[in-house]
Amino acid sequence: MATGGYVGKILYVNLTDGRIEEIPTSKYEQWGGGHGMGSAVFFDLVKDKTIDGFDPENVVTFMTSPFSGTLTPSASGRTEVQGIGVQSYPVGWFTRANFGGRFSAELKYAGWDGIAIQGKAEKPVWINIVNGEVSIEDAVGIWGLNTHEAQQKIWSIVGGDEAENGEWRGMSTGRDSGRTTQRPAVVTIGVAGENLNRNAMLLHDSGNSAGQGGFGGVLGSKNLKAVSVVGTGSVPVADPAALMDLRMELQAGFAYNVEEPVLEAPMADFPFYGIITRSPGASTVMWKGKDHPNRPQGCIGCFRACRRRWENGVANGDGCAESTYWMMGTQDENMAATHLLDQLGLNHYDAKNYSYLLALYKMGILGPGMQIDTKLPFENYKSYAFIEAYTKAIANREDIGADLAEGFARAAEKWGRYEEDTTSGILALPNWGFSEHYDPRIEVEWSYGSILGDRDINEHGLNTHVHWAPQVQAMVKQAPLVPAEQLVNLIAEATGLEPEGWDYSPDGIYADAKIAAVAWHRHYSRFWIQSMGMCDTAWPMLVNQVSEDHKGATPEYEPRLFEAVTGTVLSYEDSLELGRKIWNLDKAIWVLQGRHRDQEVHTGYVYSVPTTAPYFLPAKVDGVWDYSTCVGRTLDREKWEGVKTRFFELEGWDPATGWPTRATLEALDLSAVADELDAAGKLGA
Amino acid sequence: MVEYEAEELFAQPDAELAERAMRELSWAERLTISKMNPATGTENVDVYNLPHAVLHLFGTRWDRLLLDGSRAGIAYVDTTRFVAWLGDVVGDKALAEAVAECFAQDVSYEEKIEAIKPLFKERMSQYGALMIETAVE
């Protein structure tokens, strides 16, 4: 039993009948936290797993981890969101999203390890959590507001108009409830969510978003505008001194040294290189600071602080893909377009496909009076007026925005174009309707993991080392700081796998070693990233590009951090087993939803359109390791089928269907899950 | 690396060439540029006019990230296709030939792109000036 990390209870709110209940965290502690707990809570609460994401019986969980609200570096401020999603295509799989900021910490300070929300309110509401007091509030005056306005309104209600941020204030729940300097942490939907957009996101503070899955739309379908939490308690830590020591060690060895940087970019004003030096603010590489002074900003407790806060107050904290949304205008227009996405509560990762619409416009298929009739100003596609009109049309379901609010995959299907355009690749949605992220034909932990799971995996920890570091260095004519052979050996040592697991050669991506690497990636991520809330921008730390020996912090530090916080000894091997258990539970839910191996196939272009741009990854050719450009590559359909068969065998799943077997589930102490699959006639043979 | 004095390289284009080179292109005439950055990976962007290509290629150079560009990442274009596009589609044979000569150097992709930058700077300036004059007329 843990002596630290957990605060004891999970909040259950039923919006249909107004029930507010407590679930003891101890019931789910075996799952670690975050994703593991969320999947287990979902499994218990949702009896019929075949329901649609918009069904009131769907449960949305917001889960923290033992690390949330502690000093665990790059692991304190992430919140895991789960439930049946509405974005993936053709099936809305049980899925996950995640956002940073301070919501997870505030929830723990209020005494809650997580929240599970079920049902549908009769009219728009928001949930107010002040320490142990929870109420469902009328959202009159808040529904219809944009995401920033909604948060400001709630701050004024909960925190009091008179309280300036940064000042101590007492919470109005009694003399002993304590004081805080913090505004309530609010996660909210925008009008996109209110309009049941399948790509509506959740937003917290200025730019922390849970983008994928369509959870904004799911909350909208529950008539739930926002969840607000403020707490004045703290998180017990089993061995605070050990945690502090670990933090200082990690800070010294793996963070950017502001006073005496060990490594700097090879040219001035070169923020991209920050993914190698780990300099603060490094993820916001899209916008220059010349016109708008800014400073680094991070999620609570993070020693990376990868985002930026701008003097002009626009697009604060938007450091990730959303900052690339609009790249044609001036910087102010670029930032305004991202800010607009935030305020409307719209997920950039689907909306960014306007280049596909432009292709259809140029082909004479889309436009005024055309087959896809639209009045959107495509003739001015380079203007901010276009991107503004287009973005608002999706959020408000106007013009072709009504189709696009269903997501690009469903819109293309409605227009009769899905097969043709995903085969030619002009609509690059390689798996489950999600936009291409890293190249599915080459960087296969990403594409195999995505199609074998529920969404674009969006896990950058490995990708940074195998792809981005060599890519960046090649493009600035710098010899790799870590040569390919040393890199794969370091990763092999850190993961306990063979170096060949990180071979991206045409043969390497189908080898047994690669299949083992894909399984490791799923298991590691399910536990440490998604259940322990360790940010994928920082973890796993497989390699240290900056130090002399280049040795990373993984796998030594994760178990030590776990023990310092929870007081429980967990070996690295056992943590991977826990990750495998969570991965199996998720797989069982997908199977109950109708998953079969025949569906686990990428869209056509992945198998037929060769890559054209250099894409550096380690590859072993004629026994020699080097970084290869990987040009001219496609996936081979037959070989992919073979990979699936061998992957299923490795996982102990039925190779004919991909369904988990009873023996596998029982060995993981998942007999009840096996029983439910059995009852549905979906247990692997 | 070869360095050109662009002013010495190009004669002033006539109005017909300027109009052709600066026109909006069709779907079949597009150029595909691969934009790469850590957050989004590699995205193929279709480009439908010369200024748009210039924006994507040179507005994303490493050395200009915080200086005068708002875009980041690597903009990759297939050099052979790019030369063919400039000559055959855009219709600027002189520019295509000068770019081809830079690309023939045995240097890295980055250096090739650096080498063609002054050519485009000059050519766009010539086109820009000419287009304004034409508009005034």
Ligand code: SF4
């Ligand atoms: S690395 Fe960036 S996104 Fe990750 S926890 Fe730190 S500040 Fe947040």
